[in-house]
Amino acid sequence: MTADRHPRASSIILAMVLVTLAVVCLIAMLAALLAAA
Known part of the structure; x- marks a missing residue:
């Protein structure tokens, strides 16, 4: 994949x-909600 062929x-x-x-x-x-609950 080269930048010229795939701009x-x-x-x-x-x-x-x-x-x-x-x-x-x-x-x-989600982690914050679980920690708060």
């Missing part, structure tokens, strides 16, 4: 990073 690779990686951050935030929120 959207960076955007796909960015999307994966955003999804990962969202999952981490959800897990952190």
